[in-house]
Structure formats: structure tokens, C-alpha cells
Amino acid sequence: MTSTVDTPEKAGRPAHRSGLVAAARAPRWIRYALLAVGLAAALWLPNGLYPAVAVDILCWALFAVAVDLLLGFTGLMSFGHAAFWGASAYVTGLVAIHAGLPFPVAVLAGALAAALLAVPIGYLAVKRTGIYFAMVTLAFAQMVYYVANEWRSVTQGENGLQGVPRALFGLDLTDDYYFYYAILPIVLLGLAAAWRIVHSPFGRVLVGIRDNPARARALGYPVHRYKLTAFVLSGFIAGLGGGLFAVGHRFVSLDVLHWTTSGKAVIVVVLGGIGTLWGAVLGAALVVRLEDWLSFSGFEAIGLVTGGIFVLVVLLFRRGIWGSAVVLARRWLARRHR
Amino acid sequence: MAGQALLSARGLTRDFRGFRAVDGVDLDVAPESVHALVGPNGAGKTTLFNLLTGFLRPTAGRIELAGRDVTGLPPEQVARLGVARSFQITSLFPQLTAQEHVELALQSPSGLGWRFWRSAKLMSRYQDRAAELLDMVGLADLAHAPAEALAYGRKRALELAIALALDPKVLLLDEPTAGMGLEDVDRTVELIARVRPGRTVVMVEHNMSVVGRLADTVTVLQAGKVLVEGPYDEVRADERVITAYLGAADAAR
Numbered sequence: 001m002t003s004t005v006d007t008p009e010k011a012g013r014p015a016h017r018s019g020l021v022a023a024a025r026a027p028r029w030i031r032y033a034l035l036a037v038g039l040a041a042a043l044w045l046p047n048g049l050y051p052a053v054a055v056d057i058l059c060w061a062l063f064a065v066a067v068d069l070l071l072g073f074t075g076l077m078s079f080g081h082a083a084f085w086g087a088s089a090y091v092t093g094l095v096a097i098h099a100g101l102p103f104p105v106a107v108l109a110g111a112l113a114a115a116l117l118a119v120p121i122g123y124l125a126v127k128r129t130g131i132y133f134a135m136v137t138l139a140f141a142q143m144v145y146y147v148a149n150e151w152r153s154v155t156q157g158e159n160g161l162q163g164v165p166r167a168l169f170g171l172d173l174t175d176d177y178y179f180y181y182a183i184l185p186i187v188l189l190g191l192a193a194a195w196r197i198v199h200s201p202f203g204r205v206l207v208g209i210r211d212n213p214a215r216a217r218a219l220g221y222p223v224h225r226y227k228l229t230a231f232v233l234s235g236f237i238a239g240l241g242g243g244l245f246a247v248g249h250r251f252v253s254l255d256v257l258h259w260t261t262s263g264k265a266v267i268v269v270v271l272g273g274i275g276t277l278w279g280a281v282l283g284a285a286l287v288v289r290l291e292d293w294l295s296f297s298g299f300e301a302i303g304l305v306t307g308g309i310f311v312l313v314v315l316l317f318r319r320g321i322w323g324s325a326v327v328l329a330r331r332w333l334a335r336r337h338r
Numbered sequence: 339m340a341g342q343a344l345l346s347a348r349g350l351t352r353d354f355r356g357f358r359a360v361d362g363v364d365l366d367v368a369p370e371s372v373h374a375l376v377g378p379n380g381a382g383k384t385t386l387f388n389l390l391t392g393f394l395r396p397t398a399g400r401i402e403l404a405g406r407d408v409t410g411l412p413p414e415q416v417a418r419l420g421v422a423r424s425f426q427i428t429s430l431f432p433q434l435t436a437q438e439h440v441e442l443a444l445q446s447p448s449g450l451g452w453r454f455w456r457s458a459k460l461m462s463r464y465q466d467r468a469a470e471l472l473d474m475v476g477l478a479d480l481a482h483a484p485a486e487a488l489a490y491g492r493k494r495a496l497e498l499a500i501a502l503a504l505d506p507k508v509l510l511l512d513e514p515t516a517g518m519g520l521e522d523v524d525r526t527v528e529l530i531a532r533v534r535p536g537r538t539v540v541m542v543e544h545n546m547s548v549v550g551r552l553a554d555t556v557t558v559l560q561a562g563k564v565l566v567e568g569p570y571d572e573v574r575a576d577e578r579v580i581t582a583y584l585g586a587a588d589a590a591r
Contacts, residue, residue, distance in 0.1 A: 201445060201461055202454035208442055211431040218391065218425070220417035220446040220504065233454065 027333075034278070042184060049289065051176035055248040057288045058180070058187040062241030064268040064280035065194045066234045071266070072275025073198055074230045075210030076126070079134040080141030081238050081265050083121065084114035086257030087144060088239030089246035093161040094154070096247060102168050104186060107243035114239025115232050117144070122231030126224050129213075138259060145257040160253035164246050176248075183244050190240045194277060197233060206230055238265075260303075267310045273320030282322055343402075344369040344538050345390065345421070345508050350399035352385055359385040361562035362399070367508065367555075372530075372539040374549045374570075377559035383542040384426055386559070387512050390540070391423045392416035404507070418447065420507035424497040426516060426542070432486040436477050436496050439485060440468035443503035468503070475499045475529060491522035495529070502533060509533075511541040515548055527551050550574075 046054040063085050070076040092110030096103055125136040148155045155161065166173040166182075173179045197203055205226055209216045213223050246252045255261065264287070272283025287306060294302045317324045343366035352360040360382040367373045375383045388394040390401060392413040401409045403419055411419075431439060444464040445451055453460070472481050475495040480488060485496060494514060501509055514530065515523045527548055530539065534552075543549050549556060549570060556573040558565040566576050573579055 196457075197454045199458050200454045200456050201450045201458055202452055204438070204442060204458055204461065205445075205451040208431050208434065211433060212429060214393070214413075215425070215429045215431065217393075217413040218417055218423050218429075219443050219500070220414050221451060222412075222414045226451075229452070229454070 030329075038278070038281075042188070046177050046180040050292070051180050052248070053288060053292045054180050055176055055183065056245070056292075057285045058183060059241045059245040059248060060265075060268065060284035060288050061281040062187055062190045062244070063238050063265050064272065064284045065191060065277055066236075066238035066241065067265045068269045068272075068274065068277060068280040069194055069197065069234045069237065070230060071269055072277075072280075073203060073210060074206045074227060076129070076227060076231070077134045077266065078125075078137045078231075078234070078262070079259075079266065080121070080137030080139070080262050081234075082257050082259065082261035083137075083141040083144040084118055084235040084238040085242035085245070085261060085265070086148070087117050088114040088242035089252045089256040090148065090155055090161065092243035093164040093246045093252040096164050096167065097161065100165070100167060103166055103173075103247045104168070107186065107240060107247065110243035110246070111236050111239035114242065115236035118232045118235025119228075122228045122235070126227035126231060138262065141257070141259060141262055145254065145259070148257050149254060155252075155254075158254060160251055161246075162251055164250045164252065166247055166250065179248065183248070186240065186244065190237050191277075191281070194237055197230075198277060202226075202229070264306070267306060269320075271310060271313050271320055273322030273324070273326075276320070276322045276326070279320050279322030283320070286321070342369070343367055344404055345540065346402050347386075347390065348400045348402075350386070350389055350401065351397045352382075352389055352394060353397045359562055360389060360396075363559070363562070363564055365557060365564070367538060367540055369538055370534075370536060371554040372534060372541065372552045374553035374556045375540065375542045375559060376544070376546070376549060376556060377565070380561075381559040382562040383559055384512060385562075387423065387510055387540075387542060390416075391421055391510060417504065420504075421510060422501040422504040422506035422508070423510040424494075424501050424512055424514060426512040428490070428493045428497060430485040430493060430496060430500075433484055435482050435484055436472055436488070436499075437465065437468050437481040439496060439500050440471050440503045441465065443500045444468060446504065471499045471503055474502070474533070476525065491518050491525075494518065494522070494526065498526070498529060498533075506537070508538045508540060511539065511543075513542050513544060515543065515545050523548065546574075 045057065063081070067078060067081050070078050088110035091113040092106045095101060095109045096106040099106070121137065121140045125133055125140070128136050149157060166179060168182060171182070173182055205216065205221055209221065209223050209226055217223050242256060245256065268283040268287045269280050271287065272281070273279025291302050291306065294305055299305070313320060319327060345367040347363055347365040350360055350363040350365070351358065363386060375386065377383055385394065389396050392411050392415065395410050399409070400407065403421065408416055408419060434442070441461050441464045444467055445461060450460060469478065469481060472478050475498050477492060477495055477499065480492060485493065488496060498511070498514065501511070511530070515526050518526065523545065530552055541552070553570050555567065556570050557567045558573060558579050566573050566579050
């Protein structure tokens, strides 16, 4: 019987600290440089793209980050997040149309409604894991879809909510270019909130729950309640995105609640890289841009292309674009240090 | 005896689809004692552990902790009431460092884990205590190694550090020396001996020399039932135990 031998030189190498959130352990200058590049790109975006597409990218970035909060940091794949994105879109639209409030207030109301809706759905869903969790969330999202479809007096059914105003203290935001810069601070706040949640004591518990729920319970953490809280926070952030989307399009259609919207959010996150936040944002930019380009070129089967890319990513780059880039960058840094 | 027990079970039973894994077990763990559960494979030791820690609900019977009925409570509540456990199959968070494991355990009783709006840097308030505990189990130089990079014996030591971080009334150790080399076994026995003053330890253990060195009381389980209970030397000499279990183990040695 030989005794187990440790290899501290392999295990304890401080330069190679693995940990909770892999991306956060990159050297500080790289993190700040990334942040600067990201902010510069966000400020430049409507100058390089059709501004309406840039607005969509911002909304979808929030939506994808919300899904990643669950998928990447809690280990829960929601296949029904359209419920929160769409419910907020409707509530935002209704508040904006009927109350005439500034659009950020309407969006906040929408996001709060989405968070509220996430309480009962999450309460029932977090008792399941894996594919069952995905199915439960999908089932509830379908229920929300049918309620919106039937409740015509409020949602206008298949006609959708028309003429959602972009009111903001008399400012003229009809031009998408200016509207983009009006919503950018809200989006950045939402993204910062997600970043903070991931890098909080709460976020650490979530990652523990993701990696070993039984162990987390043995440590005294009420796993269901943590998951539910993460679910509600995620619903709120998805709601922020959905509300802005409604104001951005000045119109809310049943599409916002359709199951393909939930599926697209998951695709965006997987494509960009699960559990990275940055990847969700990047994935949103790429997918929204690609879909716009395809539809502009008169291509009909958009789903075929995004679906095909999704399959390729899952088969070839399981870490997604951002995750794979991080791995490559790490290797490059390690080689340079040698 | 029942009145003074810190942790006790009465008629504890658990069925799995017609198979009775634990069958009417009465158990009394005296405060500040080391109580070993031994028995052949399939005797129901780990099932009993899972019942005592809330990971399984008993089919019948009752569990009391310091006179309080804790039957059927979920594991996180049992943990909060002061029952910490280690797992037979090492159960860690693969990507977390050793230090992060202990910090997460230390944080658990506080409300800090709910603060999603605060920085994780706040957890550094636990780093001194975490370093102390890691030092105690001999992991000081591996504090920043991810758990998945630790050798087996070190993972077991980390399990112990995490359980101790909860400052439990009762420490339940499921085969703390399973799969260890002799050197690590000695180290673990020393470690348990060092942390036991003032604590109550319940351990499942196959290694009879470990049981002999640590346990005040031994309960022998067989086919889900208590076969014999008593001090180590008495149990070791018991005819029924020798035929059921110890004889085979001694012969193998």
C-alpha cells in the first residue's frame, strides 16, 4: 500500500489559480482592457450598424445574460425565459401607452412584473433539475403565451400592442440612433447588476450549488431558496431586456412570448459561452446581427442557419466563442511566461 | 441513557422499494463521545447516516438532537442545528480552491450568502479562520489549489476542514479513512483525536484499528439492525460480532 502523494507544484501554483469564475481570474490589466474595449464597442455600435439592430443587440444582451445567470452560474437551463421577457414587454407597453410615463419607468414596471411572475414559476420549477427543470419552465411559458393570446381585451391578441411611446421628458427619441444612447445606461446598469450578482457572496453559493448541490445542503445552504432567488433575479434582468425591446420596436407582438424566443436565448448563451457573461453579450451581438443580415438578404430559413451554427458550436467548441477564446488566451499567456 | 444522549434514534427504519435497508435501529450517541458504526457492506451504515443528516426521510422512527425532534427535517436545517457530515465518496466543489471551500462553510450560518448586491471580497473576513482550519488539517500550503487538483488523502482532509468549519455539535464522518494509505490513515486518526475534545463524533469506519484507537462506543450493524452495542473491547470479543464481521476482518489481516 503506497501512501497518496501530493504534487503541490502542480496543485498550488498561484499563477494558475482556478476558481469560481474562470474569467474573473484573468490578470487585472486584461480585465480592464476588455472592459474598455467593450464600452468603446457599445458606444460605437449604432455608428457601425443599423441603429435599430444595435438596439436589439442591447436588449438581447440583457436577455442572454439573464439566461446565463441561471444556465452558467446556477446550473439551471430555463427553456421558458420568454415568459419573463414577454411579460415585461407587455406590461411595459401597457404602462407606456396608458400611463404616459417616461419609458424607463415603464420598463422598470415591466421588469418588476417579470420578477413577480418568476416567483411562482420559479417556486415550482426549482424543485426539479436538468431536463425536468427545462420542461417545467417551458410548460409555464406556454401557459403565459396562451393567456396572452386569449386575453385580447388587454393584449390585443394577434394584433399586438401598437404604438408604444418612447416618452422621456419631451426628448425626441423617434430616431433609433438617439434611442440607442438613451437606453445604453439602463442596459449597462443591468449588465453591471448581473456581474455583481455573479461576483457576490450569493454568487459563490450559487456556483457551489451548481457544482455540488448535496454538499451545499450539507453546509446548511437552503438550495431551493437560493435557486429561486437566482431565478427571480434572472427574471428581472430578462424583463429589463424585454421592456426595452417593446419600447424599441414601439410594438409588442405575441412573438415575445413564443417558445422559439426562449430557445433563441439559450442558443445565444451556448454560442457565446456558458458561464462567462461576456459570452452572452457577444453571442447576442452575433446572433442578432446575423439574423438581421439573413432576413435583409431575403433568406427565409433563418432558423436553419442559426440552428446549424448552434449544432457546430456544440460539437466543435463546447465552451462557446468566449469560452474558447479564454482558453486560447490562457495558453498564449502561459507560453509567454515560460 | 436515552435522556442524556445528544443524538438519538428510536425505531429508525428505511425501506427502498420493499428492501429494508435500516430496520428499527435504536441509537444513543453520548455527548463528547466518539461513536463508531461498523458492520459488513450493505449493513445500512450509510443509509443510517443519510437518515441522521436529513438526506433521506425515514419510513418510520424518530430522530432527536439534544432532545429536539429533527425527524424529516431537510439536510440544510439539520446542518444548521449543528450536525455536520462528511461524505463517503469525496464530495467537494471541483473548481473551488481549498480556501474557498472553507470560506463557504464558514459563511453558511451568517446571512452573507444572500447578499447578491455586495462584493464577494467581503468573504475575506473568513480567510484567517479558514487558514487556521486548513493548517489544522495540514492543507496550509495547498490553500489556493482547486479541489480537483488535490490528491485523494488531501481531499479527505479538506472534507474534514469543511465539516469543522461549521463548528458542529455532532460531527458525522462517513468512512474518513476509506481508500487511504497507512500514512494518511495515521494522520487522519491523529487529526480526529485532536479535534474531538468538546465534540461528539459519529463515524462509519471499516478499519478496526482506527475504530479501536478512537471509539468510545461501537455499534455493530447487520442487515439493517443493531447486532451489538458497547465499548470497543467488549464488542470485539462478542461471539456474534466475530462471526458476523470482525472474524473475517481479523482473518484477512
